[in-house]
Amino acid sequence: xxxxxxxxxxxxxxxxxxxxxxxxxxxxxxxxxxxxxxxxxxxxxxxxxxxxxxxxxxxxxxxxxxxxxxxxxxxxxxxxxxxxxxxxxxxxxxxxxxxxxxxxxxxxxxxxxxxxxxxxxxxxxxxxxxxxxxxxxxxxxxxxxxxxxxxxxxxxxxxxxxxxxxxxxxxxxxxxxxxxxxxxxxxxxxxxxxxxxxxxxxxxxxxxxxxxxxxxxxxxxxxxxxxxxxxxxxxxxxxxxxxxxxxxxxxxxxxxxxxxxxxxxxxxxxxxxxxxxxxxxxxxxxxxxxxxxxxxxxxxxxxxxxxxxxxxxxxxxxxxxxxxxxxxxxxxxxxxxxxxxxxxxxxxxxxxxxxxxxxxxxxxxxxxxxxxxxxxxxxxxxxxxxxxxxxxxxxxxxxxxxxxxxxxxxxxxxxxxxxxxxxxxxxxxxxxxxxxxxxxxxxxxxxxxxxxxxxxxxxxxxxxxxxxxxxxxxxxxxxxxxxxxxxxxxxxxxxxxxxxxxxxxxxxxxxxxxxxxxxxxxxxxxxxxxxxxxxxxxxxxxxxxxxxxxxxxxxxxxxxxxxxxxxxxxxxxxxxxxxxxxxxxxxxxxxxxxxxxxxxxxxxxxxxxxxxxxxxxxxxxxxxxxxxxxxxxxxxxxxx
Ligand SMILES: Nc1ncnc2c1ncn2[C@@H]1O[C@H](COP(=O)(O)OP(=O)(O)OP(=O)(O)O)[C@@H](O)[C@H]1O
Numbered sequence: 077x078x079x080x081x082x083x084x085x086x087x088x089x090x091x092x093x094x095x096x097x098x099x100x101x102x103x104x105x106x107x108x109x110x111x112x113x114x115x116x117x118x119x120x121x122x123x124x125x126x127x128x129x130x131x132x133x134x135x136x137x138x139x140x141x142x143x144x145x146x147x148x149x150x151x152x153x154x155x156x157x158x159x160x161x162x163x164x165x166x167x168x169x170x171x172x173x174x175x176x177x178x179x180x181x182x183x184x185x186x187x188x189x190x191x192x193x194x195x196x197x198x199x200x201x202x203x204x205x206x207x208x209x210x211x212x213x214x215x216x217x218x219x220x221x222x223x224x225x226x227x228x229x230x231x232x233x234x235x236x237x238x239x240x241x242x243x244x245x246x247x248x249x250x251x252x253x254x255x256x257x258x259x260x261x262x263x264x265x266x267x268x269x270x271x272x273x274x275x276x277x278x279x280x281x282x283x284x285x286x287x288x289x290x291x292x293x294x295x296x297x298x299x300x301x302x303x304x305x306x307x308x309x310x311x312x313x314x315x316x317x318x319x320x321x322x323x324x325x326x327x328x329x330x331x332x333x334x335x336x337x338x339x340x341x342x343x344x345x346x347x348x349x350x351x352x353x354x355x356x357x358x359x360x361x362x363x364x365x366x367x368x369x370x371x372x373x374x375x376x377x378x379x380x381x382x383x384x385x386x387x388x389x390x391x392x393x394x395x396x397x398x399x400x401x402x403x404x405x406x407x408x409x410x411x412x413x414x415x416x417x418x419x420x421x422x423x424x425x426x427x428x429x430x431x432x433x434x435x436x437x438x439x440x441x442x443x444x445x446x447x448x449x450x451x452x453x454x455x456x457x458x459x460x461x462x463x464x465x466x467x468x469x470x471x472x473x474x475x476x477x478x479x480x481x482x483x484x485x486x487x488x489x490x491x492x493x494x495x496x497x498x499x500x501x502x503x504x505x506x507x508x509x510x511x512x513x514x515x516x517x518x519x520x521x522x523x524x525x526x527x528x529x530x531x532x533x534x535x536x537x538x539x540x541x542x543x544x545x546x547x548x549x550x551x552x553x554x555x556x557x558x559x560x561x562x563x564x565x566x567x568x569x570x571x572x573x574x575x576x577x578x579x580x581x582x583x584x585x586x587x588x589x590x591x592x593x594x595x596x597x598x599x600x601x602x603x604x605x606x607x608x609x610x611x612x613x614x615x616x617x618x619x620x621x622x623x624x625x626x627x628x629x630x631x632x633x634x635x636x637x638x639x640x641x642x643x644x645x646x647x648x649x650x651x652x653x654x655x656x657x658x659x660x661x662x663x664x665x666x667x668x669x670x671x672x673x674x675x676x677x678x679x680x681x682x683x684x685x686x687x688x689x690x691x692x693x694x695x696x697x698x699x700x701x702x703x704x705x706x707x708x709x710x711x712x713x714x715x716x
Contacts, residue, residue, distance in 0.1 A: 090200060090229050104205050105268070106275035107198035108151045108246055110395050112138040113279045114175045115155025115244060117190060119216055121182065122156065133281065137317075140272075140285040142263050149262055152245035157215040163224045163234055167199060167211060190280065190393045190419070203228045205259055206248035212237045213244040269318050278323040278394035287316045323394050325368035325415055329356050341370045345413050349373045352465055353454060355414070357446045363438035369414035369447065375468045379411065386410035391417040404440050408476025408484055409447050411469045416443070444487070451491055455504070463502055466493050474557040482560040489564060495527045497536065497546040505564045511545060517578040518570035521547040523555045523635035525696055534622035534694060535572045541620065542579060546572055552639040573627035573634070580617060588617045591661050598673040598680070602657070605681035606688055609700070611654040619660035626691040628653035634695055657688055682708050
């Protein structure tokens with residue numbers, strides 16, 4: 077059976093395309109300027125190729141002109157222009173890209189030119205704002221000029237025209253204003269300037285526009301006698317270049333001063349402080365891109381809130397595609413700001429398509445490695461600066477490990493810092509590991525409100541005295557992060573509140589087991605007094621000078637209980653750690669309890685309350701019944 081061609085309703089197709097590809101109509105100007113830049117590149121390349129000299133890039137400007145009365149906006153260039161056939165092929169066929177053909181036919185053109193177009197659809201964006209489009213063009217190949225005219229969906233005409241030199245002028249007659257849409261905005265100088273600097277600032281040819289200015293009429297500030305008077309002003313027109321042309325990220329690092337980078341960052345990302353670190357990266361191969369990244373000196377006020385939007389600016393050959401491309405940055409490095417410019421991406425690509433873009437994934441992977449290496453070298457070579465960084469953004473790194481269930485551990489573990497019991501300053505896990513005692517089985521940690529509080533926590537006392545170092549976890553996320561990591565370099569993390577810290581020898585273990593056994597009834601009496609506030613009461617050897625401490629059995633520690641319960645949840649959804657009251661078997665307080673039992677159970681019960689409350693106070697957990705506690709202490713003091 078003969079194969080039939082699909083039929084397309086070109087009018088509908090054009091409408092569909094215009095309305096689905098672009099979400100923002102101001103980008104029509106970006107498209108036309110990119111086309112003008114491509115055409116100029118082609119002309120320049122051709123001249124080079126044919127050995128013609130005398131073509132100066134700076135003279136090949138792209139010009140914008142506005143006629144407010146006629147409501148037209150003209151974009152013209154001195155590029156390669158189009159023949160009659162090319163006008164028909166390129167502008168008469170949707171998705172036909174002369175630029176892509178050019179790129180494919182001129183593989184060597186890569187270094188000299190930076191062709192942007194490839195999909196053959198950008199031009200039609202003009203119809204988002206124009207009711208009528210006229211393209212007058214003269215090709216560099218001949219001396220005839222032609223004019224292509226169209227009102228959009230209904231087709232086009234091509235007729236002979238006049239033009240003195242090669243190039244193209246596109247005249248857009250803007251759509252009529254409606255109640256919802258005001259197209260006159262595209263006749264305003266400040267608006268056009270804004271669009272050019274937003275999207276086309278780094279087009280390599282000057283984009284010029286006549287700009288209305290005002291100046292004082294010479295001598296008008298003095299009267300005939302030479303005395304000051306109110307001056308008169310006159311308006312005049314001056315042609316200005318709107319774009320800055322050379323993207324700073326395309327310059328080599330040595331060519332740009334630190335101040336230039338800082339100024340660029342502060343202007344572009346509205347930060348009043350210079351960045352903590354500038355990262356430049358350019359890669360060729362699977363993912364070809366230039367990147368200029370910055371680590372801010374301070375976390376933005378909304379950084380740790382839902383409002384914060386991560387992302388890098390994404391450019392394709394110097395033309396802005398997206399202001400905040402989230403897919404370029406993994407969450408754990410969401411604090412990084414900056415720019416990525418890749419030739420391999422298309423301008424017309426939508427946000428949805430970008431998410432699945434393989435190229436983008438490759439760039440993200442490569443940037444992730446680069447950022448990690450830069451942070452590592454900062455840690456190694458400028459510790460002070462790194463610590464400043466960590467104070468601002470360390471939480472995000474920890475969160476990265478936690479939220480990936482440990483998946484990001486290899487990438488991030490060596491970037492973490494913790495204060496420890498040994499020196500009251502930051503240590504990396506590797507530094508801790510290197511300092512571990514020879515027979516040390518675990519990496520010890522204690523979680524609490526502050527290093528000062530952890531330093532006097534009963535359960536840390538004996539470990540510290542025996543020369544074991546303890547990581548002090550003071551951020552809510554810390555314990556969750558370590559649990560997600562489970563171990564570092566073959567050593568498991570162990571909470572200092574854990575049952576078995578691995579420091580007791582066999583005879584010590586036996587001894588405490590025996591003491592628990594011998595005092596079973598007394599401990600049961602204390603447990604009974606405390607009811608289900610604790611799940612067990614035991615004698616311990618972990619304490620030295622303190623009489624009691626509270627620990628937790630199972631996966632949820634007391635600190636985790638605090639953190640989890642600080643989040644909004646219904647009362648019945650509150651999480652409870654399995655609390656264990658540990659009593660120091662060698663403390664005189666325990667000897668006092670032993671004297672009371674058996675015989676004075678009433679007093680044992682009252683002491684149990686006091687000891688439990690003391691343990692809560694030490695842990696920083698709110699006391700459940702302060703009045704009862706005060707009464708019990710008073711009774712104790714008065715010997716009642
Ligand atoms: N100012 C111009 N001078 C010369 N040729 C032009 C000009 N504008 C457009 N063209 C030709 O028309 C073709 C189609 O343009 P269009 O903007 O629709 O797509 P494109 O630029 O090729 O690709 P993209 O959709 O990726 O922007 C271009 O490839 C180019 O050959």
